[in-house]
Amino acid sequence: MEELNNLCQSEPNELLLAIDSFQKEILESFLVSTGNDYLASADKWLNAGPSNTAKFGGEPNKAIIYRDKLLDEVEKFICGDNRYDEDRKKISESADKSKQYIIGVMSTAIGSTMGVAGTFVAPVIVLLIMSIGKMAVNAWCEMRKEIKKPVEIGQQNERN
Template sequence: MTTTNLDSFFKDDESQWLDALPNYQKDVVSELLAFNSNDYDKAALSWLEASVDNTSPFSGEPKKDKKYFESLKNEVYKLLCGNPDYSADRDELTQLVKSEGSKSSVIAFISGIIGAKLGLAAAFVSPAIVILFMMITKTSLNAWCAMK
């Protein structure tokens, strides 16, 4: 599969991705973006490192180091940019986008897949995934995949 099947999903204004989050997460992510001058990497890193000690021990695979953001970006890249390990998940994601098109459903689906892969709760990774999607929307999925 090429990214063109999903690229059109990243055509809206990037701030619309925030609406995929519950209000309590949306407010915190908005504050992190403002505090970090809309630097998406710094905002996502701030989210993931702010409460790692409270989240990670309850996961299936606690990680000792704090490389959550790089791991998260790598897994999202593999999912969206064509890695064969995620081909079945990508096909299911494409069908979800075609049938429902809801950003909230897409974030929940991807957060579940990536969270399970990294041993982290989906609710913990979803704000960072939203921030990544905001970054992708600023360019395009094809451009983001090419830059990685």
């Protein structure tokens, strides 16, 4: 889908403009503190919260697990999983091809699948898309398949 390919090849600053300004400011501070490490910044977002309250995942390593689940859902959305067919169709048929609209549709769909508000996951989705970088979507999807291959083979061996 051309819209998702264009989104993934956007400049990081353009992607940050797709979220609310208060979220953008927080992400920018996370990016500075992590040396522009998109995944570490995503973990910081998932662990952020007022002091004396439990973080989103409860424990810091839970945020990494949750981030990886979000990454899996972003992969499904971008790489063509049937679960998100209607959402991708909504993007392709819409006259609005802005990054804000596409991130909004993705965040709502993925948030709904995971049982959280789209506005909470939108900044993490932006960071995950930023981590794709200038790589073409097809190349990224193939890379994700290769990453998962040893795990899938190991799981099949455990079943046998």
